[in-house]
Amino acid sequence: MAEQKQTKTDEELALSVQHGDKELFGELITRYEDKMLRYASRFLQSPQERQDIVQDIFLKSYSAIQSFDSNRKFSSWLYRIAHNEIVNLLKKNSRSPLNFFDPETFFPHPVSHEMPERDLEKKEIEHLVAGSLKELDYKYKEVLVLYYIEDMDYNDISEILKIPVSTVGVRLGRGREKLKQLIGGKQ
Amino acid sequence: MQQDNDKNSVRAQVLDQIKDGSVKMRSRAYFVLRTVLYILGAVLVLLLAIFLESFILFSVQRTGAWFMPGFGFSGWGIFLTSFPWVLLLLVLLFVFILEALVAHFHFSYSKPVVYTILSLVGIVVAAGFFLRASSLHNFLLDKSYEGNLPLAGPMYQHYAAEGDERILIGELQAVTENEVTIRTVEGEILQVRIDEQTRMGRGVEYLEGTVVAIIVDYDNEQMTALGIRPVNRQFDSFSPRNLHRGPGMMHLFTPLNNF
Numbered sequence: 001m002a003e004q005k006q007t008k009t010d011e012e013l014a015l016s017v018q019h020g021d022k023e024l025f026g027e028l029i030t031r032y033e034d035k036m037l038r039y040a041s042r043f044l045q046s047p048q049e050r051q052d053i054v055q056d057i058f059l060k061s062y063s064a065i066q067s068f069d070s071n072r073k074f075s076s077w078l079y080r081i082a083h084n085e086i087v088n089l090l091k092k093n094s095r096s097p098l099n100f101f102d103p104e105t106f107f108p109h110p111v112s113h114e115m116p117e118r119d120l121e122k123k124e125i126e127h128l129v130a131g132s133l134k135e136l137d138y139k140y141k142e143v144l145v146l147y148y149i150e151d152m153d154y155n156d157i158s159e160i161l162k163i164p165v166s167t168v169g170v171r172l173g174r175g176r177e178k179l180k181q182l183i184g185g186k187q
Numbered sequence: 188m189q190q191d192n193d194k195n196s197v198r199a200q201v202l203d204q205i206k207d208g209s210v211k212m213r214s215r216a217y218f219v220l221r222t223v224l225y226i227l228g229a230v231l232v233l234l235l236a237i238f239l240e241s242f243i244l245f246s247v248q249r250t251g252a253w254f255m256p257g258f259g260f261s262g263w264g265i266f267l268t269s270f271p272w273v274l275l276l277l278v279l280l281f282v283f284i285l286e287a288l289v290a291h292f293h294f295s296y297s298k299p300v301v302y303t304i305l306s307l308v309g310i311v312v313a314a315g316f317f318l319r320a321s322s323l324h325n326f327l328l329d330k331s332y333e334g335n336l337p338l339a340g341p342m343y344q345h346y347a348a349e350g351d352e353r354i355l356i357g358e359l360q361a362v363t364e365n366e367v368t369i370r371t372v373e374g375e376i377l378q379v380r381i382d383e384q385t386r387m388g389r390g391v392e393y394l395e396g397t398v399v400a401i402i403v404d405y406d407n408e409q410m411t412a413l414g415i416r417p418v419n420r421q422f423d424s425f426s427p428r429n430l431h432r433g434p435g436m437m438h439l440f441t442p443l444n445n446f
Contacts, residue, residue, distance in 0.1 A: 022205060022212075029198050037197070051197055058201045059210050067218040108299040162296040 010074035140175030229288040236281035240315030245324040250350020254400040269351040386414040
């Protein structure tokens, strides 16, 4: 039984949960709790807040599991819920409202085929993003985190944030530029 | 170490809450219904936007404002002051609401917002022109005259029944050196003075039966034409007469369309 659980894909597990095998939701938690805690830790400082938000993410995902389309990636669907929960919490905690209107999503941009790690080494960027740079805008930080830490591709990030693929490229590029500026300013 | 404690606590607490039933799994029907409501909402807003857009066309054509830019600078002034801007703002508001509703769907958020908005504007304008070519607004205007149009009646009376008093649209009944006589949409016979200041367009022949737009100036109850232009062709291009309609629908068209 345990072996059967482990051989199933995330999508198959989610489908089984949808069909009433609630126990298998535990396996999904096991697979994603580390990732969710790591993801939350990039945006939230307090361990208690991180624990609460990850708990909320899994409770929300259980409640909404019937809306999951098993032809799509479970990870993108779960990260979408995580993104919404974290944004809501940040909005609640923020004195000034977070501005999520973004002209980058409004106008078309060519999809960049440039390797993002050309200017800064990937490892270096991962290290910098992992360092929870508080100064970086949320919209850039989350794209950098998803790309460099969570190892998502452009399409996954587009699905999670519900923004065009070209905008993912633009934010990634600008995020790296801002990181460079921040590093330059500190040195 | 801290992360391990967090993990155990999170997993255990989530599973406990699922087991004791304090968290319920929502049914598939709930999500299907929610999607259906989104789609219905979007369709309703789209239909409202198309209806209003076609009504704007109907209003500016029926009141004659549509023909004013052809008179040059002064005509543009009348067009801009008599255009139903409030309705246009409402149409734009509906388009933005529509964009917010369709933003939940993959086909929308996977493309830049400006593409979605331009597509929606294109659909609204094209469908609005098509709807304008039908007899719907003439029919509803008649209903509003009869007092049988409870919600939209005041809108029809305000924006379509009467236009700018400086604009006259009518069929030429007689033309003399000093005066033209026209029959208006309402069947009223009016005499309008013409003088050397009246701009009538070079080489234009004004025959009886020609439908004309006139910009008039009022001086002691006497109307003087500042400009006259034939508008037959423009009317034809928006007339429903080229569309199929049942024989019983003929009465739905205002006299203007049947000149």
